[in-house]
Amino acid sequence: MNSVTPRLFIAATEQNAGKTTTSLGLFSALRKTHGRIGFIKPVGQRFVEVDGKRIDEDSVLIDQTFAVHTPLEAMSPIAVEPDFTRRYIENSNNEFLVRRIQNSFDRAAWEKDFVIIEGTGHAGVGSVFDLSNARVAKLLGSKVLLIAGGGIGKPIDEVALNKALFDKEGVEMVGVILNKIMPSKFDYVCDFARRGLKRLGIDLIGAIPEEPILANATLGQICKSTRGQFINGKTKSRRRVQKVVIGAMNSGHAMQHFKPGTLIITPGDREDVILAALSSSTLSENDGHSIAGLVLSGDLVPNSPIMELLKNSDVPTIASPLDSYTVASSIHSMTVKTLPGDVEKIDKIQTLIERYVEVDRLMGKL
Secondary structure (H helix, E strand, O other): OOOOOOEEEEEEOOOOOOHHHHHHHHHHHHHHHHOOEEEEOOEEOOEEEEOOEEEEHHHHHHHHHHOOOOOHHHHOOEEOOOOHHHHHHHHOOHHHHHHHHHHHHHHHHOOOOEEEEEOOOOOOOOHHHOOOHHHHHHHOOOEEEEEEEOOOHHHHHHHHHHHHHHHHOOOOEEEEEEEEEOHHHHHHHHHHHHHHHHOOOOOEEEEEEOOHHHHOOEHHHHHHHOOOEEEEOHHHOOOEOOEEEEOOOOHHHHHHHOOOOEEEEEEOOOHHHHHHHHHHHHHHOOOOOOOOEEEEEOOOOOOHHHHHHHHOOOOOEEEOOOOHHHHHHHHHHOOOOOOOOOHHHHHHHHHHHHHHEOHHHHHHOO
């Protein structure tokens, strides 16, 4: 296996801590100073079908954003399918999986000056099939950068726990990035977290404030999460939702919540709320302060004249079979991933990494 090309393993203390955000931002930053950058996600849990192959969605994101010029199957050698663990426990084909990962790394590193390796979840994820993040980092001869949530006590405790497993595998952790720190507590958290980590012999390499645009779902993502379908405005599926309101009150009260970026969830037969939303949108369409859209819940639709008004309006509208409470809960609990082509979000990620992560100091540790 290639042991020459410099590499870095991006791990985290938990799922959705910011590994992909960090990988994407570092990829952009390193291209400016280190030339050709490669990428691999050895073990992926969320995948999409590409030319009949199951490819981790983060590998697709990186490839479509940066044109990596590496076969996708090499960037995503193992996709953990629903029955993957059961089949592994029955057959224990570890040697085959190890060879697949190492051979894929060789291909991902071919003619590259640096390789970013993205892990999956915390250090122990994958242990059930003998390929924990710590084990994979060891197999690929990589040092580790750990991403943790914004805070002091809980993140530092989690860092210590993860470090123990990397230490057990003989893998060096070069530092930590704290992500999603509340802006109002940013300086305070950075100060005490840096001191707390230093007590454990760990460097704080970066601290990134919480950025609303990275957490705000698009209408398209909400449509998928609520098992809905667009009945109008599908071309605006990338519009971001800043706030969610259930329109269960009378239309007069509901209109007080019709603010820019707000998604209104209302039963499909609440025609008064729907008409109020249409009216509000018409009044504000010239100044760009329209609501984000409507979700008609409960598998209900308004009468034909109002449906016609909706279809001819400027208001993106989703029809969902779920009730209003379940729609709101689904939106609240959904994981908002960065998607290929999401230029505004990708630009923001690149800016955050370059501004808040000490990239040069990180590279000096490798």
